[in-house]
Amino acid sequence: MEHTSSRWIILPADCIPNSCIINIYDDGDCVPPHITHHVFVRPFCTVPFISNNNILFDKEIYVIGPGKFRGSKEIPLSVDSVLILKGNGENIAKNCIPGAQHHRVSVTFRRMDSSKMLYGFQPDPELKELQPYEL
Template identity: 30%
Template structure:
């Protein structure tokens, strides 16, 4: 399934990294998370469907987010499920295999569930995430294409041209770093021949982490201020009732 062509620098494919039991456990986890998301049993905005106009043409997939929410390739501040132990164990396995260093350990996962025929257009993952990041392939084999946008000779919109294609076997892990992670190189998924699950493991960049922490601190401060106002109002009401009783 691989095509000849120059692959971008920083791209590394770890074949057969996960054995069959590990794959089965992760697929079971992903399917359970998807079912709970469809039933409205997950926190906040953890579960996401593709926009209706995307779904109508087969673009996109259902997703379940852990650690942070990414929608239409944008990092959002909505609450989502925390990372469960099975994903922390996956991160440890990825570290042991050399996919990540200790300082690069992911802090979020997007569970992607692609139905037969689903595809993704050429894109670059949000720069809110640090590099490297990786994709774990599960359930069925597929492929990913890498290419660049070439300006047409007489102006107009740039044209995406695929330069190479890699097979993503179930149990493999694709690591993107440096030029392969963008912005000049893009990656895309052609229509899936079979249902497939993938886990995109990423770590928020320093700026995004600082902004998220600042937002959390601001929210906590606002909550404390609301609590203080409620307590003050309650004390004021009690004082008025006592005065009325004494009068």
């Protein structure tokens, strides 16, 4: 995150999101180990709501049971925090979300690379005029 003279910049201008995914977790729900597809520009961010959970990172993440994983780096995701995913943390290392202990929601904001858009894709006209929010 970068601070300029009068505002915070969470994502660079060329990464302003044009898509998002909303994950709704019930007790025990998880996200298995993965690397986000490279049609999405780095960096991107995720914001957790309702309850805290952790995210695991490692080059290899091992499944040790339903919703249980082992990786070398575990980062707490606090409610209303913002996790920026970029560099090796998203291009080389896998990540996963272990089974939720409580109901939770996360929203991940990403920008799809315009050169990799589906043929004939037309963005929602109401979204074309969105501008970055200045804090």
